[in-house]
Amino acid sequence: MIYVVELPEQGDPRAWFAYDDEDFARKVAASDPLQAWEIHDRLTARDLLDANGAAPDDPAARGRFPAICALADEHGWDTPLYRADHLLGRGVLRVELVSEREALTAALSVRAGGRCIYWSDRDAIGAFEGADPRIAGKAHWRARRALYEQLVALEVLADDN
Structure with missing residues (x-):
């Protein structure tokens, strides 16, 4: 799974997921002003x-x-x-290789606010547990909570709260 935590300039963070690279590309393109190609x-x-x-x-x-x-x-x-x-x-x-992940990351990075992308369950769990300083600490508890809710909904983590 791939997880994205959106950190808007205003409002609460939001997390979403993609099953794989193909699903990720489809979801990024669906909300982008450019065509997928x-x-x-x-x-x-x-x-x-x-x-x-x-x-x-x-x-x-x-x-x-x-x-x-x-x-x-x-x-x-x-x-x-x-x-x-x-x-x-x-x-x-x-002619130099541009991976699809690089291109999709760039597509997300031009949008307002910040984003954290986790390319695996392990990375997302680590971020939730504090390994990513972008969402660590008390100031970012809403971002961690949004990620946690995605991880629970996908049964990657058990709902202990």
Whole structure:
């Protein structure tokens, strides 16, 4: 499981969970102004050309899609290119790996307030028990309580209170 504790500037903290990376991506995208493929995508210059109805061997492609052909000239038609608009900027593609988790974390980080993401039950339990200073101590008891309620609801922790 993946857990998120939202720390709004005003109001009480809220916690939510995702079953796995796919569910996490779906939930982040559902509340994001960008499309899922703008948040994170992996594609090639060939994919881009194909999406525009052209092929690398099409003589008119270079004239109609010079930027895509320039990407292919620089990196090859089948080199993976990564897009993560919140992390890299709008429409930027790069060959260096951008993991989906990095892109999704960036998508959450641009929103108002703070967030704590825990990538496993163990990490979330540790945070609840005080291992994460962002929600440790008396001042953050509401955030820990929100996380606790998620952990209990998912039967990761027993309800001792």
